[in-house]
Amino acid sequence: MDDTDRAIINRLQESFPITDRPYLQAARELGIEEDELIRRLQSMLESKLLSRFGPMYHAERLGGGLSLCAMRVPQHEFERVNEQVNVFPEVAHNYARDHEFNMWFVLATETPERIGSVIREIEQLTGCRVYNMPKEEEFFVGLKLEV
């Protein structure tokens, strides 16, 4: 990653232009050519420096369900439970954390009602209780990382 990549990351985290040639416009602001911007974005996506480039959708406003769930999984059963949980297509992210509550995953479902049924299915399959922690209030989402 060089200074141009850093400038791209710092400048393009929001407000990408909605115009006929948006990459051209953004590239001009960065002082580079349109094809160079496109090539660098492609390369940063391939090398996973960027996890995504494009519109970020708000799941609930699209009509779907979204929730954070936590489990307390006995250490010796962790890999088995992990495999069983990850099989569900509704599990969007899953993180191991260093706590008694050691497995944390995000459920994204097509309807809000489906959250409860997926949780019951996971509990039946794994034998572990799922603690449902949907957001009740959102205070801030978004971070402008300076690299």
Add this chain to the structure above:
Amino acid sequence: MNNLDDLDRGIVQCTQAGLPLVPRPYQQIADELGTTAENVMARLRRMLKTGVIRRIGAVPNHYALGFRGNGMSVWDVDDGLVAEYGRRIGELAFVSHAYRRPRHLPEWRYNLFAMVHGNDRAEVMDKVNRIAVMLGADSRAHEVLFSTRILKKTGLRIS
């Protein structure tokens, strides 16, 4: 979907993996959906305005960029004070998400979650301590949960 029609839905599907990396990305989406680039751009602007789209841009991978100390801080704050403190914590530059979530007593007492970012765990702990000072005695307890492994990470799937 709330107030979204077939064209909005089509645009969501076409851009779930990301915006096409071509000189005229909105034209390409329009071609796929059998409409005009002007229509696609108008719908994107509307979805931004209504909040269906949070923003359009690059999503950096914290881990790959060296922000390896991301910690989920969780706080036990009086229900009557959580909204005010949530707003104040959300204003801190190093916090990316702050939410009120339900307790599950007695096993889980925390009702305020804030993701704190730093270059390493020490930096995250330092920032968490700044939040602790801000909350003072109004926080009855707090912990920081560090991720040790990504077990799964996929994009949001919307049909």
